[in-house]
Amino acid sequence: MNKIKLLEELSNLHGAPGHEIDVVEFIKNSMNDFNCKRDSINNLYIKRNDMIDGPIVALDCHSDEVGFIVENINSNGTISFLPLGGWHITNIPAHSVVIKNFKGEYIKGVVASKPPHFMTAEEKQKLPKLDELVIDIGTSSFEETVNLYGIEVGNPITPDVTFSYDPKIEVVRGKAFDNRLGCAIVMEIMKETNNIHLNVNPIGVVSSQEEVGLRGAQVAANTIKPDFAIIFEGSPADDTFKDAFSSKGAIGKGVQLRVIDAGMVSNPRVQEFVKNIARNNNIPFQVIARSGGSTNGGKYHIADKSIPTVVIGIPTRYIHTHYTYASIKDYENAILLGRKLLEALTVDIINKF
Numbered sequence: 001m002n003k004i005k006l007l008e009e010l011s012n013l014h015g016a017p018g019h020e021i022d023v024v025e026f027i028k029n030s031m032n033d034f035n036c037k038r039d040s041i042n043n044l045y046i047k048r049n050d051m052i053d054g055p056i057v058a059l060d061c062h063s064d065e066v067g068f069i070v071e072n073i074n075s076n077g078t079i080s081f082l083p084l085g086g087w088h089i090t091n092i093p094a095h096s097v098v099i100k101n102f103k104g105e106y107i108k109g110v111v112a113s114k115p116p117h118f119m120t121a122e123e124k125q126k127l128p129k130l131d132e133l134v135i136d137i138g139t140s141s142f143e144e145t146v147n148l149y150g151i152e153v154g155n156p157i158t159p160d161v162t163f164s165y166d167p168k169i170e171v172v173r174g175k176a177f178d179n180r181l182g183c184a185i186v187m188e189i190m191k192e193t194n195n196i197h198l199n200v201n202p203i204g205v206v207s208s209q210e211e212v213g214l215r216g217a218q219v220a221a222n223t224i225k226p227d228f229a230i231i232f233e234g235s236p237a238d239d240t241f242k243d244a245f246s247s248k249g250a251i252g253k254g255v256q257l258r259v260i261d262a263g264m265v266s267n268p269r270v271q272e273f274v275k276n277i278a279r280n281n282n283i284p285f286q287v288i289a290r291s292g293g294s295t296n297g298g299k300y301h302i303a304d305k306s307i308p309t310v311v312i313g314i315p316t317r318y319i320h321t322h323y324t325y326a327s328i329k330d331y332e333n334a335i336l337l338g339r340k341l342l343e344a345l346t347v348d349i350i351n352k353f
């Protein structure tokens with residue numbers, strides 16, 4: 001499968017936090033040459049069959065995407081819901097979603113709100129509240145929604161978007177590039193390095209529940225106790241609302257290295273090492289300092305004995321909405337940088353961080 005096709009398959013899969021199993025199964029089935037194991041929180045660990053006696057390097061990506069969960073089925077057949085992950089109310093109404101019932105069937109719906117025809121002048125000026133929105137699957141009664149479609153409290157809900165690729169600009173559009181981009185990158189790096197001798201043991205970690213508080217990563221860091229961690233993230237691009245001078249996350253301009261966010265101050269020795277590897281291999285990068293947001297790096301760097309960690313972002317426009325855009329060049333550069341880091345790491349280098 002080529003890299004773009006792999007990203008397409010991953011993007012079109014559904015995996016709300018805690019309900020990542022379709023993504024996990026797809027990755028497991030695609031990594032036949034590896035020893036793959038899932039734990040109870042839905043983390044998947046991908047190991048080479050020829051593990052050596054050397055330091056462990058976690059290549060982390062998260063499988064979940066922002067979504068919702070069924071809170072209640074109303075008497076008129078509509079569905080009330082709670083958020084799973086960081087949504088802003090302006091990005092929710094009037095979008096198509098899919099609900100996965102406990103039989104594993106996907107049912108399409110639309111996020112409905114009071115039509116403008118019935119709004120008062122005052123209501124038209126205000127943002128709706130989440131508990132005023134419902135999902136309509138076209139039914140007209142509780143019985144239809146429950147008996148015909150099998151919807152139950154607790155069913156996960158995700159955006160209903162199909163992937164597309166524009167070769168003219170080498171840009172992809174789809175949902176959940178935060179963080180199926182990371183998943184595709186980790187899979188590619190594991191495959192590309194499988195027959196290469198390394199001085200470290202890479203373990204692919206497909207972690208769960210990042211969007212609700214980095215929960216899978218916390219378990220993963222405790223389970224495999226890596227000596228070094230590389231986090232791959234579809235992180236927010238800023239190039240369509242900042243000028244070119246202040247933008248630090250433009251699509252197509254290189255991978256993004258975070259020096260700070262709300263969960264981690266990056267180790268400057270690790271940053272310098274990664275920048276040098278990028279420079280030596282002509283891999284473009286953008287360095288960003290962010291006041292908010294966090295990644296799984298927030299858990300790894302303070303786990304166990306303290307794990308040297310780097311977060312490699314792939315700038316992605318409009319994450320935490322239905323439609324996201326990313327550059328194939330950044331995707332390929334992230335794979336290359338990850339591979340070059342694995343080839344360069346040794347126990348002596350890691351011990352000096």
Ligand SMILES: [Zn+2]
Binds near residue numbers: 234
């Ligand atoms: Zn993410």
